[in-house]
Amino acid sequence: TGSNNEKIIMSSCGDVSYPETLIHEFVWNNSENYPNHIALECGINGKKYTFAQAKDATSYIGRSLRNMGLKTGDVVALVAPNFPDTILSCLGISSGGFIVTTINPMYTAEEMMIQLLRANAKAIITSTSIASTVFAAKRACLSHKTPFIVIDDKIGSMPDGSIPFSDLITRGKSLPPVNLNRTCDDIVALPFSSGTTGLPKGVMLRHRNLVSNIMMVQTSIDVFQFPTSTFQDVIPAVLPFFHIYGMNALMFPRLSFGAKIITIPKFVPETFIDILDKNKVTALFCVPPIILFLTASPLVKKHHFHHVHLILCGAAPLAEMDVNRFYEKYNIDSQICEFRQGYGLTETSPVNFIGTGRKYSSIGQNIASCQVRLVDVMTKKDISTSGQTGELWIKGPHVMKGYLNDEDATKNTLTQDGWLKTGDIAYFDEDFDFYITDRLKELIKVKGFQVPPAELEALLRMHPDVEEAAVIGIPHERYGEVPKAFIVVKENKKPTEDDIKDFIKGKVSEYKQLRGGITFVDNIPKNSSGKILRAKMK
């Protein structure tokens, strides 16, 4: 319990201690113990880096970016699928004293532009297969002098004036080390999230946020008897590094404990299976659609899980039944190949809860140093009884500094004394294991990816026949949720569903398309201040 009426649920794992180091230093901290082990390997072309090579490359990249005229605290946009060089870029940006804003490589040029502008990017790192789209975005919104660095992923080519990524490493060798002048309280990552409402916003994460969250998880795994991670772990990385799950739940922590990461740029079933065939994979980091794939695909066989000791799943709800089906199909011992959920948010760097054992539908318990409150949505009073639902509030060293250039959104999300309102509804059972039951916020989650309804609504309103639009998520068998639109048309206009879908098509990425269809209605229910009543629409 805390002051006033606060009923704080502390972690049974106690408090974490973490080093006051910058994230790139933290990641390579143990690397001297195994300098010649492979740290990174491309699952497609086999390109490899040892820990020693990866650590050195990180520092050379930082020096080269400095040498291009970038200054401490400048934002570098990273728009690339998962490659070893994507990870090196992330850490290199940190080692140069800059901030990385990761952009979804599947984005359209329009979507990229919005983030480049909001983040005030001063340089771009991308890869050849998407370089033409990224270049179009850059040309439309940034100065032509903005450094445009391109990883050669063997598909596509480099636009004129590009700097080959490999030059950063070779040239950086002969440059002097960077005098960093950065502390743990400086911002290092700027992923985008729509939070509880509105358009995507830059989430300001400090070095301290990232480092503490890694140690919070690490401190808790013993208490929760989590399958242990070792420096011999082999982990395929199919979750995108641009998302906080891929970044600070997979890539950074696993590398820091010495795992080998096999990068996968795009989920293709055959490629994924090929990687499982060729490697003794020890842990799988998943989102619910991947669990469904592992169960349903005829390509997947029991032997693929022979060395797997952990299957982690997060980013969207998963039903217990889906986990049971997986175990039943392959007749796998759930004590040896353990399934656990994780629950996180971009705003919390990301992890808050991890599963404690056999309750597969539970997100488990709050990890070390993660304080929790459950606040009744109607009465605003703290809940301390099992079975009662409320909004989850989170506090700890892993909570973001705020949203970039958006004081209103920050104030609505973070209380004055540091509580982050997640917008998720949950309850706990008699063992203090938590369950997410609903979402209070507007967010739609398609395959674990964020789709902010406000973004689609704004686009729909740009259609000449559309008077009003509201978008909600509806359940989808494989994707979890998909967006569905309700539209009020202007007088005497009769657009078809396909007219509207075509209008949206080229403007937003594939996973944001209106798979849930469109329903034409006479009016959209709103409250007195004009806010769309989404719960009512559902």
Ligand code: AYL
């Ligand atoms: P964002 N069950 C239900 N919903 C979830 C879960 C879960 N296990 N995990 C995340 N969500 C939803 O910012 C929830 O609505 O970060 C939450 O507010 O893209 C929202 O997703 C946050 O979406 C890890 C590491 C999960 C990472 C993550 C995902 C972070 C997603 C567990 O161990």
